[in-house]
Amino acid sequence: MLSATTLAARPEFTVTTVNCRSDHTHFSAPEVRDDHRLVLVRRGRFRRQADGELADLDRTVGYIGAPSEEEGFSHPAGGDVCTAVTIEPGLLKGELSSRTFYVDARIELTHRRMLTAAAGGDIDYAVTEELVRLVALAAEQPIPRPRPADRMLVIAAREAIIAGVPESAGLRSLAALLKVSPYRLSRVFSQHMGVSLTRYRNRIRVGQALDRITDGETGLADLAAHLGFADQAHLTRTVREHLGHTPTALHRLLTPALQPHR
Numbered sequence: 001m002l003s004a005t006t007l008a009a010r011p012e013f014t015v016t017t018v019n020c021r022s023d024h025t026h027f028s029a030p031e032v033r034d035d036h037r038l039v040l041v042r043r044g045r046f047r048r049q050a051d052g053e054l055a056d057l058d059r060t061v062g063y064i065g066a067p068s069e070e071e072g073f074s075h076p077a078g079g080d081v082c083t084a085v086t087i088e089p090g091l092l093k094g095e096l097s098s099r100t101f102y103v104d105a106r107i108e109l110t111h112r113r114m115l116t117a118a119a120g121g122d123i124d125y126a127v128t129e130e131l132v133r134l135v136a137l138a139a140e141q142p143i144p145r146p147r148p149a150d151r152m153l154v155i156a157a158r159e160a161i162i163a164g165v166p167e168s169a170g171l172r173s174l175a176a177l178l179k180v181s182p183y184r185l186s187r188v189f190s191q192h193m194g195v196s197l198t199r200y201r202n203r204i205r206v207g208q209a210l211d212r213i214t215d216g217e218t219g220l221a222d223l224a225a226h227l228g229f230a231d232q233a234h235l236t237r238t239v240r241e242h243l244g245h246t247p248t249a250l251h252r253l254l255t256p257a258l259q260p261h262r
Contacts, residue, residue, distance in 0.1 A: 004084075007118040008127045012088040015118055015131065020046070021079040027072040035086045036096050037065045038135050040103060040111050044080030045159075048073055048100075055100040055144075056155050058162060059108070059207060060200070064138060066098035083111060091132050092139070101141035102194055105206045105242035109250070110134045112210060116254050142194035150188045153178060157189055161201050169228065171197060206242045209235065213247055214254050220247055 001021045008015040018039075027049055045058035050071040055063060065071065089096045110133050117126035144154075156178055160168045167177040174197075175182040189197050205227045217223055224235035239247050 007115065008123045010123060010128070012091055013128075013131060014084075014086045015114065015127065016084045016086075017042075018082045018084050019079070020044075020075060020082070022073075022075040025074055025076045027074045030070045030072050032068060032070050033065065034067045035065075036067065036089055038085040038087065038138055039063055039065065040083045040085075040107075042081045042083060044075075045077050046073055046075045046080050050098070053100070056151075056158075057100075058158065060103050060158060060162070060203065061100060061144060062103050062107075062138060063100045064096065064098055064135075066096070069098055083115065085131060085135065087131070087135055091128075092135060096135070096139060099139070099143050101138050101143055103138075104141065104195075105203050105210075106244075107134065107137050107141070108207050108210060109243050109245075109253075110137060112214060112254055144193050147192075150192060153180065153185065153188055154192050157185060157197070158193075158200075161197075161204050168201070202238050203242060205229070206239055209239055209247060210250065210254070213251050218251065223247070 003019045003021075005017045005019075006014060007017060027047075039057070040062040041057050041059050043059075045056065048055050048057060048063060048071060050063075050065070050069045055061065057063065087096070110130055114127060114130035114134055117123075117130050120126060157174065160174060160177065165177070167173040171182050171186065175185045178185060186197055189200070193200060195203070208227055209223060212223055212226075220235060221232045224230075224232045227235065229235040229238065236246055239245070239250070243250065245253065
């Protein structure tokens with residue numbers, strides 16, 4: 001079952017929250033759409049098959065869909081919540097092509113700022129500005145293309161890190177869990193995600209920090225301990241490295257009441 005809530009709309013774009021409560025492991029009947037769209041997962045995960053290409057989507061992998069693609073979906077892990085953005089290519093410079101892409105922390109922050117702007121109601125400036133920045137960032141990202149033999153290993157590593165299973169605390173323990181050598185796991189993951197396992201794990205922790213900051217968390221020492229950082233300074237350095245902002249600055253950016261109209 002699908003439900004959709006429109007957050008912002010103009011003739012050139014729409015921003016929608018899509019809540020899917022399906023749990024089928026088989027792919028849905030193929031469908032063809034006539035728009036350009038960007039889809040980012042906020043919670044859960046699902047699979048998309050488009051023109052013969054299979055992609056596993058979660059908070060770290062999104063996609064841009066193009067007109068005339070034939071696509072189907074499956075939800076082997078249950079439901080999900082996504083942000084779907086439809087956009088006229090004329091809002092951007094250059095061609096907007098179909099792709100699956102890595103969602104780094106910059107994209108997640110821009111995504112959240114767009115949602116914050118939509119909550120604040122400034123559609124014609126704040127939402128539009130964050131939206132075009134979001135799509136442009138997505139269009140620049142490397143495309144994960146794991147070989148079939150390695151695809152399930154990469155997916156399993158992503159799932160373990162996102163879920164925070166105890167073995168994901170270190171490379172050796174994660175490799176042991178997945179029954180491969182640390183060298184093979186590190187090499188395959190870097191080849192097919194375009195980032196190292198270390199950076200990916202920190203990207204997940206930065207995303208979790210954004211969750212807590214968005215929910216109003218201000219105790220940075222407790223937040224650092226909860227997310228497995230050595231201390232508050234380690235948290236602050238890592239967040240700044242990935243996002244260019246400190247946790248305190250992010251709290252201001254992601255609080256609707258303090259979001260200035262621009």
